[in-house]
Amino acid sequence: MLQVNNIEVAYMSVIRVLHGVSLTVDDGKIVALIGANGGGKTTTLKSISGLLKTEEGEITSGNIIFNNHRIDKYHPESIAGLGISQVMEGRRVLEHLSVEENLNIGAYRRNDRAGIKSDLDMVFNYFPKLKDFRRRTSGYLSGGEQQMLVIGRAMMARPKLMLLDEPSLGLAPLFVHEIFKIIKKINAEQKVAILLVEQNVRAAFGIADYGYVMENGRIVLDGPADKLRDNEDVKEFYLGLSTVGSQKSFRDIKHYRRRKRWLS
Amino acid sequence: MTFFLQLVITGFGLGMVYALIAIGFVIILKCSKAFNIAQGQFVMIGGYLGFTFLVTFNLPVWASILAAIAVAVVMGGLIERLTLRPLVGQSVLAIIMMTIALGTILEGVATLVWGGEYKAYHGALPTITLKVGEFSIPPETLIGIIVSILVVVALMALFRYAKIGLAMRATAEDEQVVQSVGIKVTSIYTISWMIACVVGVVSGIILGGVSGVMVSMSEVGMKALAVVLLGGIDSIGGAILAGIIIGVLENVAAGYLDPLLPSGGGLANVFPFIIIIIVLIFKPHGLFGLKRIERI
Ligand SMILES: Nc1ncnc2c1ncn2[C@@H]1O[C@H](COP(=O)(O)OP(=O)(O)OP(=O)(O)O)[C@@H](O)[C@H]1O
Numbered sequence A: 001m002l003q004v005n006n007i008e009v010a011y012m013s014v015i016r017v018l019h020g021v022s023l024t025v026d027d028g029k030i031v032a033l034i035g036a037n038g039g040g041k042t043t044t045l046k047s048i049s050g051l052l053k054t055e056e057g058e059i060t061s062g063n064i065i066f067n068n069h070r071i072d073k074y075h076p077e078s079i080a081g082l083g084i085s086q087v088m089e090g091r092r093v094l095e096h097l098s099v100e101e102n103l104n105i106g107a108y109r110r111n112d113r114a115g116i117k118s119d120l121d122m123v124f125n126y127f128p129k130l131k132d133f134r135r136r137t138s139g140y141l142s143g144g145e146q147q148m149l150v151i152g153r154a155m156m157a158r159p160k161l162m163l164l165d166e167p168s169l170g171l172a173p174l175f176v177h178e179i180f181k182i183i184k185k186i187n188a189e190q191k192v193a194i195l196l197v198e199q200n201v202r203a204a205f206g207i208a209d210y211g212y213v214m215e216n217g218r219i220v221l222d223g224p225a226d227k228l229r230d231n232e233d234v235k236e237f238y239l240g241l242s243t244v245g246s247q248k249s250f251r252d253i254k255h256y257r258r259r260k261r262w263l264s
Numbered sequence B: 001m002t003f004f005l006q007l008v009i010t011g012f013g014l015g016m017v018y019a020l021i022a023i024g025f026v027i028i029l030k031c032s033k034a035f036n037i038a039q040g041q042f043v044m045i046g047g048y049l050g051f052t053f054l055v056t057f058n059l060p061v062w063a064s065i066l067a068a069i070a071v072a073v074v075m076g077g078l079i080e081r082l083t084l085r086p087l088v089g090q091s092v093l094a095i096i097m098m099t100i101a102l103g104t105i106l107e108g109v110a111t112l113v114w115g116g117e118y119k120a121y122h123g124a125l126p127t128i129t130l131k132v133g134e135f136s137i138p139p140e141t142l143i144g145i146i147v148s149i150l151v152v153v154a155l156m157a158l159f160r161y162a163k164i165g166l167a168m169r170a171t172a173e174d175e176q177v178v179q180s181v182g183i184k185v186t187s188i189y190t191i192s193w194m195i196a197c198v199v200g201v202v203s204g205i206i207l208g209g210v211s212g213v214m215v216s217m218s219e220v221g222m223k224a225l226a227v228v229l230l231g232g233i234d235s236i237g238g239a240i241l242a243g244i245i246i247g248v249l250e251n252v253a254a255g256y257l258d259p260l261l262p263s264g265g266g267l268a269n270v271f272p273f274i275i276i277i278i279v280l281i282f283k284p285h286g287l288f289g290l291k292r293i294e295r296i
């Protein structure tokens, strides 16, 4: 469904951020993309959704294919039209608009009134809180409610692929569990593929089918999520299951290459 | 009492015109984050268009207004596409400079096309009158009030209920989000400039009916800035309320105080600027701006 092929990305033509990133998302799957801060995860999502172009970023080589369309040169609105919805980092609700208006904006490109109405009910079904607050100004919702709202807004477009950027950011542990359960449910019931960027590696690998680990603009490790979960390095660096110092990186480990070969 | 009522009603008419011009400012501020200095020139062009359609072509009022609106839509669209679009992503200062240039060019165009002379067309308006107590509202004021109320109601409905209005409000908040859901922001810009141009032109027709048209009429744009400030810069509802307040206050103050001044008049011309100074000093965020949402 989605193939990112060896893309390199630079901001303002000089700040090179991605150095040949490739990844694949298959129909109906959840793929997790994890890695340290500043590794280029958000940049990867923005490259796919086209929003990179709104920030003076550019894909300087490689390509992105989505359902037989080569989309790396498309404008964000055309990419959204093909069925890719990005939920941006940091709960970007339209603050002065009501909850319902925020959801309606998600369905902006659609004209099937009946479908929009039933999808609104579907979103309210996944997030009953939003229904109670439908007339409320969204800027006054709590962080968790805003996260539900932006996910709901993305669903209103009836996407084939959702790009979720750190949905757990700043949420209480119990609520993280809750939201990941709902994400899994949406994926299963609505048949929407999900590319999930997360710091909460445990939660992400808990629902993902496949995972990629990113560092300094490169994919350094990938594999089925259950295998990655058991991987010693992932355990050590991202699941905090080791007592070794925290300053190390994959790049410092000699046996990393061998591991990668073993995994692929 | 009749005199007072008269001042209030004509002031209300004037205030609605200020409100329309201010709405033009607010719409552009919301999408381009810059003051459109040429808004007053849109008004002036509207006045001349009113003259052309009402007098030269001898069209009825409603047809003249519709024709002028059509011209305004084309004009607003062209202006955005040709002069503002290339500046997307540039600094606010660049946009303001562009609108200053636009304003001057529009004055030049008006001088070329209409000769820049004083034109009046209140004679071409139908003579309907409405009596309030002893005082009968003059037809140009009455028509002005009706038209401006219609336009304001239409705009409010557009922003509140129409899909495109929702998209415009969303774009004002977060352009990236709006693009991520598949809305083309450049078309939102185009529509914003079209609407700004339409409200400018319609207020020009109304104002031209009341006081005639000439190139210097564009100065009313600067007066409407007081309305924008008082209204809180980013609020359409605030602009309407502030427009009415300033229009009525200005008219009443001028009506009672002008005869007492040694010059015998002129208060109306400075009144809005006195308001600008007072607002900037005591209430720099205006009276009715959108609330900044800050949660802890
Ligand atoms: N608009 C931009 N202009 C210039 N540099 C940018 C821009 N956005 C991101 N960068 C740089 O690109 C690098 C990767 O950023 P990115 O946001 O993709 O990281 P990330 O993996 O999402 O990090 P985090 O986990 O902190 O969200 C960082 O060094 C960042 O400073």
Ligand SMILES: [Mg+2]
Pocket: A041, A042, A043, A089, A165
């Ligand atoms: Mg990020």
